[in-house]
Amino acid sequence: MQDYDFIIIGAGSAGCVVAEKLSAGGRHSVLVLEAGGTDRRFFVQMPLGYGKTFFDPAVNWNYKTEADPGLAGNADHWPRGKLLGGSSSINAMVWIRGQREDFDGWAAAGNSGWSYDDLLPIFKAIEDNEAGADEWRGRGGPIHVTDNRSRVHPLTHRFLEAGEQAGLALNQDFNGAAQEGVGIYQLNTKDGRRWSAAHAFLRPAMKRANVRVETDALATKILFEGSRATGIEYLKNGRTHTARAGREVVLCGGSVNTPQLLQLSGVGPADLLRDLGIPVVHANAHVGANLQDHLGINYTYKGRLPTLNQTLRPWWGKMLVGMQYLLLSTGPLSMSMNQGGGFFRTDATQARPNMQLYFQAFSTVLPKPGERPILTPDPWPGFSIGLSNCRPSSRGSIMIRTKNPLDHPRIVPNAYSTDTDVAEMLAAVKFLRKLASMPAMREVIEQEVLPGPKCVSDDELIADFRKRSGTVYHPVSTCRMGVDASQSVVDPRLKVHGLDGLRIVDASIFPDNISGNTNAASIMTGWKGAEMILEDHA
Template sequence: MQTYDFIIVGSGSAGSVVAERLSASGRFSVLVLEAGGTDRRFFVQMPLGYGKTFFDPAVNWNYKTEPDPGLAGNADHWPRGKLLGGSSSINAMVWIRGAREDFDAWAAAGNPGWSHDDLLPAFKAIEDNEAGADQWRGRNGPVHITDNRRFVHPLTERYLKAAEEAGLPINPDFNGASQEGAGIYQITTRDGRRMSAARAFLRPAMKRSNVRVETNALATRILFDGKRATGIEYRQNGKTRTAMAGREVIVSTGSINTPQLLQLSGVGPAGLLRDLGIPVIHALENVGRNLQDHQGINYSWKGKVPTLNQILRPWWGKALVGARYLLLRSGPLSMSMNQGGGFFRTDPDQPRPNMQLYFQAFSTVLPKSGERPILSPDPWPGFSIGLSNCRPSSRGEIMIRSSNPLEQPRIRPNAYSTEKDVLEMLAAVKFLRRIASMPAIAEIVEEEVLPGTSITCDDDLIQDFRKRSGTVYHPVSTCRMGPDATRAVVDPRLRVHGLGGLRVIDASIFPDNVTGNTNAASIMTGWKGAEMVLEDSK
């Protein structure tokens, strides 16, 4: 048994950042425990390879939710990264920070230091933006952001024109002065390889003598001395091991595993813990509650012009793009499937955008068992426009089923459980069709394949998105931040209410979800959280 200054559980988007920042001075010893294995895998490093990791148990927790009434009884598939870099090693790489108003609302809820203006320096310090530095963007930071404008498929330009014809302005930077409008997504890649949190932060930290990273090390319990966290019990290679923390235990295992670990350790809803025979170390009713997630759906069309389907489906096309990637690190395999996108309001009275758009110059209508068919699209020229809600009012929960750390927790998303969410999504899919009806796209459409032109009335549209939509992989808020211990799990400095030596630093602390993809805000949380740890350690 060894003692370290800090033990970080989880090497994902936030944990990798915390490890790098706490170890940078050389003053502190840091142990990182990762339940998964290495990120040095071809389909992890190849950007479009995330289709191959979507169900791969070697790198993916492959969570399954409870059957959800809001999703027509479907049990949704929730991929989460189980490897160095966590979900940043298997995500779609779109770099969206969130809206100014998101973070200002966090601060207004009693969390000083978390407003947009407070966080902007951190976001800029994180970035190495290929598009260049300005008042919003940073350069020379650890996370390289690729500007895709010169690489996108020609159909993406048609999408932008159609969105403009439908009334959306063209937005050159969704992380700039405002989010609203249509534009090209910037992604976390560099030289044709994925820029995960492991590549940007953890790998550099692992070169230091004061950092130890243990892989295939599943944390099973936080150890306590009274109300103070003192270490971690974990399973590795069939053996139970312990490690002690002289200063703090930092849990960075994400919005599913973090509440799971706290509950297994006796921190959570007291009734649940007693029912499962787990001694209550500290009753915190909100551990695992307030689950928020973005729900998304795709509409797909058969086109009259070639799309990426004609390149990515045939063997010769695979060989061509594969050779281009291997030799030049360029082409479709070096990008995300979401090349264009945007943000819009379902109602002009909305104070800011509440929906996100995704344009894909290929389609995957025909199902293929066992993998996400990104690399095996439909045999016809197809394309898709997707959307997701940005600020749903529905709330779910994540609770352990037993005291067994190997048993997956019970995930109840509770999607579309409010009338507000249903009506907003109904308005959103109608606007999506409006974009597709604009001349720039309509002139190349042969037919709408999904959901099809027979789906027109409100009831049918609602039934369709309940059946076909699902997570866009942005679960947050299960250990939410706030000053009131009766409503939150951690305080504004990310310390678990009522306990010493224990912090949570990951997306589970978000008071509310951000407008857009969550990876950038998760990395920022790691940066900000590490800053607080260092300040409090002086």
Template sequence: MQTYDFIVVGSGSAGSVLAEKLSASGRFSVLVLEAGGTDRRFYVQMPLGYGKTFFDPAVNWNYKAEPDPGLGGNADHWPRGKLLGGSSSINAMVWIRGAREDFDAWRAAGNPGWGYDDLLPAFKALEDNEAGADRWRGAGGPLHITDCSNSVHPLTKRYLAAGQQAGLPLNPDFNGAAQEGVGIYQISTRNGRRMSAARAFLRPAMKRKNVRVEMNALATRILFEGKRAVGVEYQQNGATKTARAGREVILSGGSVNSPQLLQLSGIGPSALLEGLGIPIVHANENVGANLQDHVGINYTFKGRLPTLNQILRPWWGKLLVGMQYILTQSGPLSLSMNNAGGFFRTDPAATRPNMQLYFQAFSTVIPKSGERPILTPDPWPGFSIGLSNCRPSSRGEIMIRSSNPRDYPRISANAYSTNADVDEMLAAVKFVRKIASMPDMAEIIEEEVLPGPSIQSDADLIADFRKRSGTVYHPVSTCRMGPDPTRSVVDPRLKVHGLEGLRVIDASIFPDNITGNTNAASIMTGWKGAELVLEDQK
């Protein structure tokens, strides 16, 4: 059994950063265990290729949540990355850090060092923003952020104008002074290729002699001596193997896999573990609890002007944009489907936004089996305005079903399970229609396709968004951070309460969800977490 200073379980958004920063000095050896395989795949590297990876079991865990009463009984599809880079290798690449108030609330909850001003240096250090450095943005860091202002679809200008006509300011940088308003999204790409955490952090680290990455290695159990984590058991190519950690075991499996591995290892709700015959190492009712996720819906319109549908659907259009991408690494295939978006308040009296917008210059009403039909959109000129809630009050849980590590855990999202979440989404979908009714949009809309003009009453709007909503893939808080071991899983230094030599460093530690896409904050958590680990080694 080989011994490493650190074992990092998971090579995703946070795990890749940990591997790079913990190994940089050359003092420490790092083993990274990744359940999936390589990220060197065409549809992973091509930004708009994530339509192809949305259901691909070669790179995707393809989780399925429990049938959810809040979603009309639907069992939601939960894609999570199962490859180097984790979900940063299959996501939509929108780069949103979160609001100042989000992180200040983390600090106010008893987590020193996690306020906005504490974390801004980490965000700036890891970024290489194409728009250049300023008070908020970073330049020269390992992760490149692309400014898409000059490459978005022409319809995006109409969306931005309509948003302003509806009362929202034009926002040039959602990661700058303020979040509210409409604007063009920055994305994590470089030279037309996806800038995953693997590309920015893990690949450079893998060139070092003190870093070892084991792929297709499913961690099955944390090994303990008393209350101290000393290693990890994993399965690889049909064999069960073990590796020892001389200093720490760090879980970076994300909001599904980190609580799952803790529970499989005897750390979690006592009744659950006893019922499954798993010996309890440390009882903690919070492991897998407090699940928070953003839930979203699209309103889709048939337009009077061409959209990306007319380019991406026909064979000759696919050939054209394919050649453009291969020859110049530009064009529609080099972007996210979310060209623009924004943040708004459903209650004008509120002090900050609670809803996020997404503008997509194409539509995918007609389904295609086996993949998300991004590359085969509808045969008519369609576009969508989507939205998602930012800080829902509904809470769910992720709990193992058995002691078998290959059995997927039970994901209970409990979407729209509070009146507050239903009321704000009702107000939000009405605002989407308001944007669509503004002059710059209304004059190019032939009809609303989904949900359609027959859906008008509050009851019908609620029934529609329950039926058509789904996760926007931002689960957090299942190993939440906090000073009180009766209400959290890890302390403010990300050490698991009641145990030694064990940390969780990924989005599962978020005390509460953030306002916007979670990938940037997940990568920042890896950066901040690595700093904490290195400080404690001194």
């Protein structure tokens, strides 16, 4: 039996932050268990290499949902990071905090300390913003945020011009005073490399004598003495190991792995656990429930001007951009496929933006099975305008199938299961076509490839987005935070209701989804959660 003050389950976006902050003072011993391996892989570190990790079982859990009626019966692919840095090591690196109203809504529901004004100092402390510090932005923090305005593909500027022609304001900073409008996305990269939570937080922590990181270590069960979590059981190299936590077990597995481990350990819906022969430690029907996710779709166009397709597809183009990246750490390989984007309202009755835009100066209409061919795009000049919903009302669930921790859980997204979500997406795809019809874009479009000009009526548009859309990889809320123990899993200090010595610090605690990419808010949650843990053990 190994003894530590704190055991952290999961070295992902939040877990890396928790490990760094709990160990920084030198007073506490910390064990970090990560089911995956190292992040020191070329295609992990190269920003555009995430197309290569999209299906790679060496770094990716490769989850698959149940067949979803809302997605025309499709079973959606859910990549989640299985390596140091978690999903921050395989995501698209777009740095978006969310809207002020998102966090103020959390606080208004009773979650004291989680308003935007409470969290803004943390967001500022986290980042080293290349564009500089101001009232909203920070410099000198662990996460480097790259300002890409001088680096994007020229077509991105046409997209911005079309956005203005369609009535959207040009927004210089989505993480500044307001989020609405179109602009250039900032990325968590540095010197042409992905700057993940592992780089920013875990690597510094691993240099300390009071930190031990175990990779390829799958947590299989939380150990309890009565209602107190006392340690963890985990599988490594085919053998079962145990470790004891003198102070707390901290779950940072994310919105899939955290509810899965709780359920395997006897914390969750009582009927499900009994049916699987798992002794109930603490019954809570909300463990694994309330799943929320953003859904997205691309409209793809054949252009009259060269796009990144002509740069990335030919062998000589690959060679040139490869040399540029290896020698100078610049060029297309040093960026995300999402270079521009924005936020808009589907109608005037919306109090704030409810849709997010993405512009990609390349296209992949002809994918190979089991691949995401970002580095081998279509053989003609193509580009895509995509979108995702910000605050869908559909709710799903993540529940274990068996008591075998090696079995993936059952993921039921229930996509587009409300009339509101369908109506919003219908209005949103119509706005995509409006954008494409603006003079700045119309001049360079030869034809709409997907869904194509024959898709016109409301029924056809709805059938298309049910068939072609899917997750944009932002699942949250499966162990949501709340003051009412009968309606939530953790309290505002992230302690699991009804249990002692157990905290959850990851995106599963979000009471509701945020408006935008979830990685920045996950890192913020790790920072705030660690601060509260340290306060409680001062």
